[in-house]
Amino acid sequence: MLNIADTLHTWCRAAHPFALATVVQVSGSAPLPIGTALAVDADGTVVGSVSGGCVEGAVYELGQQVLMGDEPPTQARFGYSDDDAFAVGLTCGGELDVLVQRIDPADQPHLTAAFDEVTSGRPVAVAQIIDGPEELLGRTLSVTGDGSTQDGAVGGEDWEAAVAAQAGALLRAGRTGRVEIGGDATTCPERLSVLVHTHASRPRMLIFGAVDFAGALSEIGRFLGYRVTVCDARPVFATPTRFPHADDVVADWPHRYLAATEVDARTAVCVLTHDAKFDIPLLRLALGLPVGYVGVMGSRRTHAHRLDLLREAGVPEEHLARMHSPIGLDLGAHTPEETAISIVAEITAHTHQGSGTPLSWSTGPIHRQRTAS
Structure with missing residues:
Protein backbone atom coordinates (compact mmCIF):
# COMPACT_ATOMS: atom_id res chain seq x y z
CA MET A 1 0.00 0.00 0.00
CA LEU A 2 2.93 2.34 0.50
CA ASN A 3 3.33 2.63 -3.28
CA ILE A 4 0.29 4.97 -3.17
CA ALA A 5 0.99 6.54 0.22
CA ASP A 6 0.70 10.14 -1.02
CA THR A 7 -2.93 9.72 -2.12
CA LEU A 8 -3.89 7.54 0.84
CA HIS A 9 -2.37 10.14 3.14
CA THR A 10 -4.63 12.81 1.62
CA TRP A 11 -7.71 10.60 1.93
CA CYS A 12 -6.91 9.65 5.51
CA ARG A 13 -6.36 13.24 6.60
CA ALA A 14 -9.75 14.10 5.08
CA ALA A 15 -11.36 11.12 6.88
CA HIS A 16 -12.25 9.80 3.42
CA PRO A 17 -13.13 6.05 3.39
CA PHE A 18 -11.73 3.96 0.54
CA ALA A 19 -11.36 0.40 -0.66
CA LEU A 20 -7.84 -0.96 -0.63
CA ALA A 21 -6.83 -3.88 -2.88
CA THR A 22 -3.44 -5.37 -1.96
CA VAL A 23 -1.39 -8.02 -3.74
CA VAL A 24 -0.80 -10.59 -0.99
CA GLN A 25 0.56 -13.54 -2.96
CA VAL A 26 2.14 -13.96 -6.40
CA SER A 27 3.34 -16.91 -8.43
CA GLY A 28 4.81 -17.32 -11.87
CA SER A 29 5.33 -14.18 -13.92
CA ALA A 30 2.96 -11.88 -12.07
CA PRO A 31 4.03 -8.36 -13.04
CA LEU A 32 4.01 -6.64 -9.63
CA PRO A 33 5.34 -7.79 -6.23
CA ILE A 34 3.41 -8.44 -3.04
CA GLY A 35 2.46 -5.28 -1.18
CA THR A 36 1.55 -3.37 -4.33
CA ALA A 37 -1.89 -1.83 -4.00
CA LEU A 38 -4.77 -0.14 -5.77
CA ALA A 39 -7.33 2.02 -3.99
CA VAL A 40 -10.80 3.30 -4.90
CA ASP A 41 -12.75 6.06 -3.14
CA ALA A 42 -16.49 6.72 -3.00
CA ASP A 43 -16.27 9.11 -5.96
CA GLY A 44 -14.83 6.34 -8.13
CA THR A 45 -11.33 7.81 -8.15
CA VAL A 46 -8.73 5.09 -8.52
CA VAL A 47 -5.03 5.18 -7.77
CA GLY A 48 -2.32 2.54 -8.04
CA SER A 49 -2.18 -0.83 -9.75
CA VAL A 50 -2.09 -4.53 -8.87
CA SER A 51 -1.22 -6.07 -12.23
CA GLY A 52 0.07 -3.42 -14.58
CA GLY A 53 -3.29 -3.34 -16.36
CA CYS A 54 -4.33 -7.00 -16.79
CA VAL A 55 -7.03 -7.24 -14.10
CA GLU A 56 -7.44 -3.66 -12.96
CA GLY A 57 -11.07 -3.42 -14.11
CA ALA A 58 -12.17 -6.47 -12.13
CA VAL A 59 -10.32 -5.31 -9.01
CA TYR A 60 -11.81 -1.82 -9.38
CA GLU A 61 -15.35 -3.26 -9.47
CA LEU A 62 -14.66 -5.50 -6.49
CA GLY A 63 -13.29 -2.50 -4.61
CA GLN A 64 -16.45 -0.51 -5.27
CA GLN A 65 -18.60 -3.40 -4.03
CA VAL A 66 -16.61 -3.74 -0.81
CA LEU A 67 -16.61 0.01 -0.23
CA MET A 68 -20.27 0.71 -0.94
CA GLY A 69 -21.63 -2.48 0.61
CA ASP A 70 -19.52 -2.15 3.75
CA GLU A 71 -18.57 -5.80 3.26
CA PRO A 72 -15.85 -7.64 5.18
CA PRO A 73 -12.44 -8.07 3.57
CA THR A 74 -12.42 -10.56 0.72
CA GLN A 75 -9.72 -12.30 -1.31
CA ALA A 76 -9.76 -12.93 -5.05
CA ARG A 77 -7.36 -14.92 -7.22
CA PHE A 78 -6.50 -13.97 -10.79
CA GLY A 79 -4.67 -16.13 -13.29
CA TYR A 80 -4.27 -16.75 -17.00
CA SER A 81 -7.12 -18.37 -18.99
CA ASP A 82 -6.47 -19.61 -22.52
CA ASP A 83 -9.96 -21.09 -22.83
CA ASP A 84 -11.84 -17.82 -22.73
CA ALA A 85 -10.31 -14.87 -24.54
CA PHE A 86 -12.53 -12.52 -22.58
CA ALA A 87 -11.83 -14.01 -19.17
CA VAL A 88 -10.26 -11.81 -16.55
CA GLY A 89 -6.71 -13.08 -16.36
CA LEU A 90 -3.03 -12.32 -16.41
CA THR A 91 -1.69 -12.50 -19.93
CA CYS A 92 1.81 -12.93 -18.53
CA GLY A 93 0.84 -16.38 -17.27
CA GLY A 94 1.23 -15.77 -13.54
CA GLU A 95 -1.24 -15.80 -10.69
CA LEU A 96 -1.88 -13.31 -7.94
CA ASP A 97 -4.08 -13.15 -4.84
CA VAL A 98 -5.59 -9.80 -3.95
CA LEU A 99 -7.08 -8.82 -0.59
CA VAL A 100 -9.79 -6.17 -0.92
CA GLN A 101 -10.96 -4.34 2.18
CA ARG A 102 -12.73 -1.19 3.25
CA ILE A 103 -10.59 1.33 5.12
CA ASP A 104 -12.25 3.93 7.30
CA PRO A 105 -9.52 6.28 8.60
CA ALA A 106 -11.61 6.99 11.69
CA ASP A 107 -11.31 3.33 12.70
CA GLN A 108 -7.57 3.08 12.04
CA PRO A 109 -6.09 6.50 12.88
CA HIS A 110 -2.59 5.05 13.10
CA LEU A 111 -2.63 4.70 9.29
CA THR A 112 -2.74 8.48 8.97
CA ALA A 113 0.31 8.69 11.22
CA ALA A 114 2.06 5.99 9.20
CA PHE A 115 1.44 7.85 5.94
CA ASP A 116 2.72 11.01 7.66
CA GLU A 117 6.00 9.17 8.19
CA VAL A 118 6.17 8.06 4.55
CA THR A 119 5.44 11.46 3.06
CA SER A 120 8.01 13.01 5.42
CA GLY A 121 10.66 10.53 4.29
CA ARG A 122 10.91 8.75 7.64
CA PRO A 123 11.04 4.95 7.97
CA VAL A 124 7.86 3.08 8.92
CA ALA A 125 6.38 -0.39 8.57
CA VAL A 126 2.70 -1.27 8.30
CA ALA A 127 1.78 -4.87 9.14
CA GLN A 128 -1.47 -6.09 7.57
CA ILE A 129 -3.17 -9.37 8.55
CA ILE A 130 -3.96 -11.12 5.29
CA ASP A 131 -4.98 -14.56 6.57
CA GLY A 132 -6.23 -15.80 9.92
CA PRO A 133 -9.33 -15.42 12.06
CA GLU A 134 -12.08 -13.68 10.12
CA GLU A 135 -12.46 -10.93 12.71
CA LEU A 136 -8.78 -9.98 12.33
CA LEU A 137 -8.52 -10.08 8.53
CA GLY A 138 -7.32 -6.75 7.19
CA ARG A 139 -6.36 -5.32 10.59
CA THR A 140 -3.14 -3.32 10.65
CA LEU A 141 -0.35 -2.27 12.97
CA SER A 142 2.46 0.20 12.31
CA VAL A 143 6.01 0.44 13.62
CA THR A 144 8.06 3.62 13.23
CA GLY A 145 11.80 3.89 12.78
CA ASP A 146 12.36 4.46 16.50
CA GLY A 147 10.50 1.25 17.36
CA SER A 148 7.24 2.87 18.49
CA THR A 149 4.14 0.76 17.81
CA GLN A 150 0.66 1.97 16.91
CA ASP A 151 -2.09 -0.51 16.15
CA GLY A 152 -5.57 -0.89 14.83
CA ALA A 153 -6.44 -3.67 17.28
CA VAL A 154 -4.76 -6.66 15.60
CA GLY A 155 -5.62 -8.90 18.54
CA GLY A 156 -4.31 -9.62 22.03
CA GLU A 157 -1.03 -8.46 23.48
CA ASP A 158 0.83 -11.61 22.43
CA TRP A 159 -0.27 -11.19 18.83
CA GLU A 160 0.59 -7.52 18.79
CA ALA A 161 4.04 -8.13 20.24
CA ALA A 162 4.77 -10.88 17.72
CA VAL A 163 3.52 -8.83 14.76
CA ALA A 164 5.43 -5.74 15.91
CA ALA A 165 8.65 -7.75 16.28
CA GLN A 166 8.41 -9.12 12.72
CA ALA A 167 7.50 -5.70 11.32
CA GLY A 168 10.42 -4.07 13.08
CA ALA A 169 12.84 -6.69 11.79
CA LEU A 170 11.72 -6.25 8.18
CA LEU A 171 11.85 -2.46 8.54
CA ARG A 172 15.46 -2.64 9.70
CA ALA A 173 16.25 -4.83 6.68
CA GLY A 174 14.36 -2.49 4.34
CA ARG A 175 12.21 -5.33 3.00
CA THR A 176 8.52 -5.85 2.34
CA GLY A 177 7.52 -9.46 2.95
CA ARG A 178 4.98 -11.98 4.13
CA VAL A 179 5.53 -13.73 7.47
CA GLU A 180 3.71 -16.42 9.40
CA ILE A 181 3.03 -15.84 13.10
CA GLY A 182 1.51 -17.98 15.82
CA GLY A 183 0.19 -21.49 15.84
CA ASP A 184 2.08 -22.34 19.03
CA ALA A 185 1.75 -21.77 22.72
CA THR A 186 4.52 -19.19 22.97
CA THR A 187 2.91 -16.56 20.73
CA CYS A 188 -0.73 -17.05 19.83
CA PRO A 189 -2.92 -20.16 19.48
CA GLU A 190 -4.09 -19.38 15.94
CA ARG A 191 -1.86 -18.86 12.94
CA LEU A 192 -1.70 -15.48 11.21
CA SER A 193 -0.29 -14.56 7.83
CA VAL A 194 0.96 -11.00 7.96
CA LEU A 195 2.11 -8.82 5.09
CA VAL A 196 4.61 -6.22 6.26
CA HIS A 197 4.84 -3.12 4.06
CA THR A 198 8.05 -1.16 4.68
CA HIS A 199 9.18 2.34 3.84
CA ALA A 200 12.81 2.35 4.85
CA SER A 201 15.44 5.03 4.68
CA ARG A 202 17.20 5.04 1.32
CA PRO A 203 19.99 2.48 0.95
CA HIS A 352 18.24 -10.01 -5.90
CA GLN A 353 20.36 -13.12 -6.54
CA GLY A 354 19.96 -12.80 -10.29
CA SER A 355 22.25 -14.55 -12.72
CA GLY A 356 23.06 -11.52 -14.84
CA THR A 357 22.45 -13.52 -18.02
CA PRO A 358 19.97 -12.53 -20.77
CA LEU A 359 16.42 -13.63 -19.99
CA SER A 360 16.23 -15.12 -23.48
CA TRP A 361 18.87 -17.66 -22.41
CA SER A 362 16.79 -19.02 -19.54
CA THR A 363 13.43 -20.65 -18.94
CA GLY A 364 10.95 -20.41 -16.11
CA PRO A 365 9.42 -17.40 -14.37
CA ILE A 366 10.86 -13.97 -15.13
CA HIS A 367 9.92 -12.48 -11.76
CA ARG A 368 11.49 -14.05 -8.68
CA GLN A 369 9.36 -14.47 -5.58
CA ARG A 370 10.67 -12.70 -2.51
CA THR A 371 10.21 -14.30 0.86
CA ALA A 372 10.60 -12.76 4.28
CA SER A 373 12.83 -14.21 6.95
Whole structure:
Protein backbone atom coordinates (compact mmCIF):
# COMPACT_ATOMS: atom_id res chain seq x y z
CA MET A 1 0.00 0.00 0.00
CA LEU A 2 2.93 2.34 0.50
CA ASN A 3 3.33 2.63 -3.28
CA ILE A 4 0.29 4.97 -3.17
CA ALA A 5 0.99 6.54 0.22
CA ASP A 6 0.70 10.14 -1.02
CA THR A 7 -2.93 9.72 -2.12
CA LEU A 8 -3.89 7.54 0.84
CA HIS A 9 -2.37 10.14 3.14
CA THR A 10 -4.63 12.81 1.62
CA TRP A 11 -7.71 10.60 1.93
CA CYS A 12 -6.91 9.65 5.51
CA ARG A 13 -6.36 13.24 6.60
CA ALA A 14 -9.75 14.10 5.08
CA ALA A 15 -11.36 11.12 6.88
CA HIS A 16 -12.25 9.80 3.42
CA PRO A 17 -13.13 6.05 3.39
CA PHE A 18 -11.73 3.96 0.54
CA ALA A 19 -11.36 0.40 -0.66
CA LEU A 20 -7.84 -0.96 -0.63
CA ALA A 21 -6.83 -3.88 -2.88
CA THR A 22 -3.44 -5.37 -1.96
CA VAL A 23 -1.39 -8.02 -3.74
CA VAL A 24 -0.80 -10.59 -0.99
CA GLN A 25 0.56 -13.54 -2.96
CA VAL A 26 2.14 -13.96 -6.40
CA SER A 27 3.34 -16.91 -8.43
CA GLY A 28 4.81 -17.32 -11.87
CA SER A 29 5.33 -14.18 -13.92
CA ALA A 30 2.96 -11.88 -12.07
CA PRO A 31 4.03 -8.36 -13.04
CA LEU A 32 4.01 -6.64 -9.63
CA PRO A 33 5.34 -7.79 -6.23
CA ILE A 34 3.41 -8.44 -3.04
CA GLY A 35 2.46 -5.28 -1.18
CA THR A 36 1.55 -3.37 -4.33
CA ALA A 37 -1.89 -1.83 -4.00
CA LEU A 38 -4.77 -0.14 -5.77
CA ALA A 39 -7.33 2.02 -3.99
CA VAL A 40 -10.80 3.30 -4.90
CA ASP A 41 -12.75 6.06 -3.14
CA ALA A 42 -16.49 6.72 -3.00
CA ASP A 43 -16.27 9.11 -5.96
CA GLY A 44 -14.83 6.34 -8.13
CA THR A 45 -11.33 7.81 -8.15
CA VAL A 46 -8.73 5.09 -8.52
CA VAL A 47 -5.03 5.18 -7.77
CA GLY A 48 -2.32 2.54 -8.04
CA SER A 49 -2.18 -0.83 -9.75
CA VAL A 50 -2.09 -4.53 -8.87
CA SER A 51 -1.22 -6.07 -12.23
CA GLY A 52 0.07 -3.42 -14.58
CA GLY A 53 -3.29 -3.34 -16.36
CA CYS A 54 -4.33 -7.00 -16.79
CA VAL A 55 -7.03 -7.24 -14.10
CA GLU A 56 -7.44 -3.66 -12.96
CA GLY A 57 -11.07 -3.42 -14.11
CA ALA A 58 -12.17 -6.47 -12.13
CA VAL A 59 -10.32 -5.31 -9.01
CA TYR A 60 -11.81 -1.82 -9.38
CA GLU A 61 -15.35 -3.26 -9.47
CA LEU A 62 -14.66 -5.50 -6.49
CA GLY A 63 -13.29 -2.50 -4.61
CA GLN A 64 -16.45 -0.51 -5.27
CA GLN A 65 -18.60 -3.40 -4.03
CA VAL A 66 -16.61 -3.74 -0.81
CA LEU A 67 -16.61 0.01 -0.23
CA MET A 68 -20.27 0.71 -0.94
CA GLY A 69 -21.63 -2.48 0.61
CA ASP A 70 -19.52 -2.15 3.75
CA GLU A 71 -18.57 -5.80 3.26
CA PRO A 72 -15.85 -7.64 5.18
CA PRO A 73 -12.44 -8.07 3.57
CA THR A 74 -12.42 -10.56 0.72
CA GLN A 75 -9.72 -12.30 -1.31
CA ALA A 76 -9.76 -12.93 -5.05
CA ARG A 77 -7.36 -14.92 -7.22
CA PHE A 78 -6.50 -13.97 -10.79
CA GLY A 79 -4.67 -16.13 -13.29
CA TYR A 80 -4.27 -16.75 -17.00
CA SER A 81 -7.12 -18.37 -18.99
CA ASP A 82 -6.47 -19.61 -22.52
CA ASP A 83 -9.96 -21.09 -22.83
CA ASP A 84 -11.84 -17.82 -22.73
CA ALA A 85 -10.31 -14.87 -24.54
CA PHE A 86 -12.53 -12.52 -22.58
CA ALA A 87 -11.83 -14.01 -19.17
CA VAL A 88 -10.26 -11.81 -16.55
CA GLY A 89 -6.71 -13.08 -16.36
CA LEU A 90 -3.03 -12.32 -16.41
CA THR A 91 -1.69 -12.50 -19.93
CA CYS A 92 1.81 -12.93 -18.53
CA GLY A 93 0.84 -16.38 -17.27
CA GLY A 94 1.23 -15.77 -13.54
CA GLU A 95 -1.24 -15.80 -10.69
CA LEU A 96 -1.88 -13.31 -7.94
CA ASP A 97 -4.08 -13.15 -4.84
CA VAL A 98 -5.59 -9.80 -3.95
CA LEU A 99 -7.08 -8.82 -0.59
CA VAL A 100 -9.79 -6.17 -0.92
CA GLN A 101 -10.96 -4.34 2.18
CA ARG A 102 -12.73 -1.19 3.25
CA ILE A 103 -10.59 1.33 5.12
CA ASP A 104 -12.25 3.93 7.30
CA PRO A 105 -9.52 6.28 8.60
CA ALA A 106 -11.61 6.99 11.69
CA ASP A 107 -11.31 3.33 12.70
CA GLN A 108 -7.57 3.08 12.04
CA PRO A 109 -6.09 6.50 12.88
CA HIS A 110 -2.59 5.05 13.10
CA LEU A 111 -2.63 4.70 9.29
CA THR A 112 -2.74 8.48 8.97
CA ALA A 113 0.31 8.69 11.22
CA ALA A 114 2.06 5.99 9.20
CA PHE A 115 1.44 7.85 5.94
CA ASP A 116 2.72 11.01 7.66
CA GLU A 117 6.00 9.17 8.19
CA VAL A 118 6.17 8.06 4.55
CA THR A 119 5.44 11.46 3.06
CA SER A 120 8.01 13.01 5.42
CA GLY A 121 10.66 10.53 4.29
CA ARG A 122 10.91 8.75 7.64
CA PRO A 123 11.04 4.95 7.97
CA VAL A 124 7.86 3.08 8.92
CA ALA A 125 6.38 -0.39 8.57
CA VAL A 126 2.70 -1.27 8.30
CA ALA A 127 1.78 -4.87 9.14
CA GLN A 128 -1.47 -6.09 7.57
CA ILE A 129 -3.17 -9.37 8.55
CA ILE A 130 -3.96 -11.12 5.29
CA ASP A 131 -4.98 -14.56 6.57
CA GLY A 132 -6.23 -15.80 9.92
CA PRO A 133 -9.33 -15.42 12.06
CA GLU A 134 -12.08 -13.68 10.12
CA GLU A 135 -12.46 -10.93 12.71
CA LEU A 136 -8.78 -9.98 12.33
CA LEU A 137 -8.52 -10.08 8.53
CA GLY A 138 -7.32 -6.75 7.19
CA ARG A 139 -6.36 -5.32 10.59
CA THR A 140 -3.14 -3.32 10.65
CA LEU A 141 -0.35 -2.27 12.97
CA SER A 142 2.46 0.20 12.31
CA VAL A 143 6.01 0.44 13.62
CA THR A 144 8.06 3.62 13.23
CA GLY A 145 11.80 3.89 12.78
CA ASP A 146 12.36 4.46 16.50
CA GLY A 147 10.50 1.25 17.36
CA SER A 148 7.24 2.87 18.49
CA THR A 149 4.14 0.76 17.81
CA GLN A 150 0.66 1.97 16.91
CA ASP A 151 -2.09 -0.51 16.15
CA GLY A 152 -5.57 -0.89 14.83
CA ALA A 153 -6.44 -3.67 17.28
CA VAL A 154 -4.76 -6.66 15.60
CA GLY A 155 -5.62 -8.90 18.54
CA GLY A 156 -4.31 -9.62 22.03
CA GLU A 157 -1.03 -8.46 23.48
CA ASP A 158 0.83 -11.61 22.43
CA TRP A 159 -0.27 -11.19 18.83
CA GLU A 160 0.59 -7.52 18.79
CA ALA A 161 4.04 -8.13 20.24
CA ALA A 162 4.77 -10.88 17.72
CA VAL A 163 3.52 -8.83 14.76
CA ALA A 164 5.43 -5.74 15.91
CA ALA A 165 8.65 -7.75 16.28
CA GLN A 166 8.41 -9.12 12.72
CA ALA A 167 7.50 -5.70 11.32
CA GLY A 168 10.42 -4.07 13.08
CA ALA A 169 12.84 -6.69 11.79
CA LEU A 170 11.72 -6.25 8.18
CA LEU A 171 11.85 -2.46 8.54
CA ARG A 172 15.46 -2.64 9.70
CA ALA A 173 16.25 -4.83 6.68
CA GLY A 174 14.36 -2.49 4.34
CA ARG A 175 12.21 -5.33 3.00
CA THR A 176 8.52 -5.85 2.34
CA GLY A 177 7.52 -9.46 2.95
CA ARG A 178 4.98 -11.98 4.13
CA VAL A 179 5.53 -13.73 7.47
CA GLU A 180 3.71 -16.42 9.40
CA ILE A 181 3.03 -15.84 13.10
CA GLY A 182 1.51 -17.98 15.82
CA GLY A 183 0.19 -21.49 15.84
CA ASP A 184 2.08 -22.34 19.03
CA ALA A 185 1.75 -21.77 22.72
CA THR A 186 4.52 -19.19 22.97
CA THR A 187 2.91 -16.56 20.73
CA CYS A 188 -0.73 -17.05 19.83
CA PRO A 189 -2.92 -20.16 19.48
CA GLU A 190 -4.09 -19.38 15.94
CA ARG A 191 -1.86 -18.86 12.94
CA LEU A 192 -1.70 -15.48 11.21
CA SER A 193 -0.29 -14.56 7.83
CA VAL A 194 0.96 -11.00 7.96
CA LEU A 195 2.11 -8.82 5.09
CA VAL A 196 4.61 -6.22 6.26
CA HIS A 197 4.84 -3.12 4.06
CA THR A 198 8.05 -1.16 4.68
CA HIS A 199 9.18 2.34 3.84
CA ALA A 200 12.81 2.35 4.85
CA SER A 201 15.44 5.03 4.68
CA ARG A 202 17.20 5.04 1.32
CA PRO A 203 19.99 2.48 0.95
CA ARG A 204 23.46 3.97 0.68
CA MET A 205 25.88 3.92 -2.22
CA LEU A 206 29.40 4.89 -1.16
CA ILE A 207 31.59 5.81 -4.11
CA PHE A 208 35.28 6.18 -3.36
CA GLY A 209 37.29 8.07 -5.96
CA ALA A 210 36.27 11.43 -7.42
CA VAL A 211 36.74 10.40 -11.05
CA ASP A 212 34.61 10.66 -14.20
CA PHE A 213 33.16 7.21 -13.61
CA ALA A 214 32.00 8.39 -10.18
CA GLY A 215 30.02 11.22 -11.78
CA ALA A 216 28.05 8.84 -13.98
CA LEU A 217 27.63 6.27 -11.19
CA SER A 218 26.37 8.89 -8.73
CA GLU A 219 23.72 9.99 -11.21
CA ILE A 220 22.35 6.53 -11.92
CA GLY A 221 22.69 5.51 -8.27
CA ARG A 222 20.51 8.40 -7.18
CA PHE A 223 18.02 7.58 -9.97
CA LEU A 224 17.73 4.06 -8.52
CA GLY A 225 16.92 5.45 -5.08
CA TYR A 226 20.29 5.31 -3.34
CA ARG A 227 21.58 7.98 -1.02
CA VAL A 228 24.86 8.60 -2.80
CA THR A 229 28.12 9.72 -1.19
CA VAL A 230 31.28 10.47 -3.16
CA CYS A 231 34.45 10.43 -1.08
CA ASP A 232 38.03 11.27 -2.07
CA ALA A 233 41.07 12.32 -0.06
CA ARG A 234 41.83 15.09 -2.57
CA PRO A 235 39.76 18.23 -1.84
CA VAL A 236 40.42 19.73 -5.25
CA PHE A 237 38.49 16.84 -6.87
CA ALA A 238 35.90 16.10 -4.17
CA THR A 239 33.59 19.08 -4.77
CA PRO A 240 29.78 19.32 -5.04
CA THR A 241 30.19 21.16 -8.33
CA ARG A 242 31.81 18.12 -9.94
CA PHE A 243 29.20 15.74 -8.51
CA PRO A 244 25.83 17.53 -8.54
CA HIS A 245 23.86 14.27 -8.31
CA ALA A 246 25.52 13.07 -5.12
CA ASP A 247 23.74 13.66 -1.82
CA ASP A 248 27.08 14.12 -0.06
CA VAL A 249 30.59 14.88 -1.31
CA VAL A 250 33.29 14.26 1.30
CA ALA A 251 36.97 15.19 1.24
CA ASP A 252 38.58 12.63 3.53
CA TRP A 253 40.70 9.51 3.44
CA PRO A 254 38.35 6.74 2.28
CA HIS A 255 39.06 4.27 5.08
CA ARG A 256 38.73 6.97 7.71
CA TYR A 257 35.37 8.09 6.35
CA LEU A 258 34.07 4.51 6.07
CA ALA A 259 35.07 3.77 9.66
CA ALA A 260 33.05 6.75 10.90
CA THR A 261 29.88 6.46 8.78
CA GLU A 262 26.81 4.22 9.09
CA VAL A 263 26.40 1.21 6.82
CA ASP A 264 24.03 -1.77 6.71
CA ALA A 265 23.24 -4.84 4.65
CA ARG A 266 21.81 -2.68 1.84
CA THR A 267 24.93 -0.52 1.44
CA ALA A 268 26.86 -0.71 -1.84
CA VAL A 269 30.56 0.19 -1.66
CA CYS A 270 32.13 1.08 -5.02
CA VAL A 271 35.90 1.67 -5.07
CA LEU A 272 37.05 3.54 -8.18
CA THR A 273 40.32 5.04 -6.96
CA HIS A 274 42.93 2.80 -8.71
CA ASP A 275 45.44 3.72 -6.01
CA ALA A 276 46.81 1.16 -3.57
CA LYS A 277 47.48 3.69 -0.83
CA PHE A 278 43.73 4.39 -0.77
CA ASP A 279 42.39 1.00 -1.84
CA ILE A 280 44.17 -1.35 0.54
CA PRO A 281 43.23 0.25 3.90
CA LEU A 282 39.73 0.92 2.57
CA LEU A 283 39.13 -2.65 1.35
CA ARG A 284 40.69 -4.18 4.43
CA LEU A 285 37.94 -2.42 6.40
CA ALA A 286 35.07 -2.67 3.89
CA LEU A 287 35.37 -6.42 3.32
CA GLY A 288 34.90 -7.05 7.03
CA LEU A 289 31.79 -4.88 7.37
CA PRO A 290 28.17 -6.14 7.05
CA VAL A 291 27.58 -4.29 3.76
CA GLY A 292 25.65 -5.71 0.83
CA TYR A 293 28.17 -5.21 -1.97
CA VAL A 294 31.82 -4.31 -2.41
CA GLY A 295 33.03 -3.68 -5.97
CA VAL A 296 36.45 -2.48 -7.08
CA MET A 297 37.47 -0.98 -10.43
CA GLY A 298 40.65 -2.08 -12.18
CA SER A 299 42.11 -4.42 -14.76
CA ARG A 300 42.58 -8.12 -14.10
CA ARG A 301 46.30 -7.49 -13.56
CA THR A 302 45.47 -4.75 -11.06
CA HIS A 303 43.01 -7.08 -9.35
CA ALA A 304 45.63 -9.85 -9.00
CA HIS A 305 48.17 -7.41 -7.53
CA ARG A 306 45.51 -6.00 -5.20
CA LEU A 307 44.71 -9.49 -3.91
CA ASP A 308 48.39 -10.04 -3.10
CA LEU A 309 48.54 -6.78 -1.16
CA LEU A 310 45.35 -7.57 0.76
CA ARG A 311 46.64 -11.01 1.70
CA GLU A 312 49.87 -9.42 2.92
CA ALA A 313 47.71 -7.07 4.99
CA GLY A 314 46.10 -10.07 6.68
CA VAL A 315 42.68 -10.05 4.98
CA PRO A 316 41.23 -13.59 5.20
CA GLU A 317 40.16 -15.48 2.09
CA GLU A 318 36.49 -15.51 3.06
CA HIS A 319 36.55 -11.71 3.05
CA LEU A 320 38.38 -11.55 -0.27
CA ALA A 321 35.66 -13.77 -1.77
CA ARG A 322 33.15 -10.99 -1.16
CA MET A 323 34.96 -8.58 -3.48
CA HIS A 324 33.53 -7.98 -6.97
CA SER A 325 36.55 -7.14 -9.09
CA PRO A 326 36.81 -6.12 -11.84
CA ILE A 327 33.63 -4.28 -10.96
CA GLY A 328 30.46 -4.61 -13.05
CA LEU A 329 28.89 -7.00 -15.55
CA ASP A 330 30.37 -7.66 -18.97
CA LEU A 331 28.27 -5.31 -21.13
CA GLY A 332 31.10 -4.25 -23.39
CA ALA A 333 31.02 -0.84 -21.69
CA HIS A 334 33.52 1.88 -22.61
CA THR A 335 32.15 5.28 -21.56
CA PRO A 336 31.63 6.34 -17.93
CA GLU A 337 27.88 6.15 -18.47
CA GLU A 338 28.02 2.64 -19.91
CA THR A 339 30.34 1.55 -17.12
CA ALA A 340 27.97 2.96 -14.52
CA ILE A 341 25.16 0.87 -16.01
CA SER A 342 27.33 -2.26 -15.84
CA ILE A 343 28.10 -1.54 -12.17
CA VAL A 344 24.50 -1.00 -11.06
CA ALA A 345 23.46 -4.01 -13.12
CA GLU A 346 25.84 -6.15 -11.07
CA ILE A 347 24.66 -4.57 -7.82
CA THR A 348 21.03 -5.27 -8.77
CA ALA A 349 21.78 -8.87 -9.78
CA HIS A 350 23.73 -9.46 -6.57
CA THR A 351 21.01 -7.90 -4.40
CA HIS A 352 18.24 -10.01 -5.90
CA GLN A 353 20.36 -13.12 -6.54
CA GLY A 354 19.96 -12.80 -10.29
CA SER A 355 22.25 -14.55 -12.72
CA GLY A 356 23.06 -11.52 -14.84
CA THR A 357 22.45 -13.52 -18.02
CA PRO A 358 19.97 -12.53 -20.77
CA LEU A 359 16.42 -13.63 -19.99
CA SER A 360 16.23 -15.12 -23.48
CA TRP A 361 18.87 -17.66 -22.41
CA SER A 362 16.79 -19.02 -19.54
CA THR A 363 13.43 -20.65 -18.94
CA GLY A 364 10.95 -20.41 -16.11
CA PRO A 365 9.42 -17.40 -14.37
CA ILE A 366 10.86 -13.97 -15.13
CA HIS A 367 9.92 -12.48 -11.76
CA ARG A 368 11.49 -14.05 -8.68
CA GLN A 369 9.36 -14.47 -5.58
CA ARG A 370 10.67 -12.70 -2.51
CA THR A 371 10.21 -14.30 0.86
CA ALA A 372 10.60 -12.76 4.28
CA SER A 373 12.83 -14.21 6.95
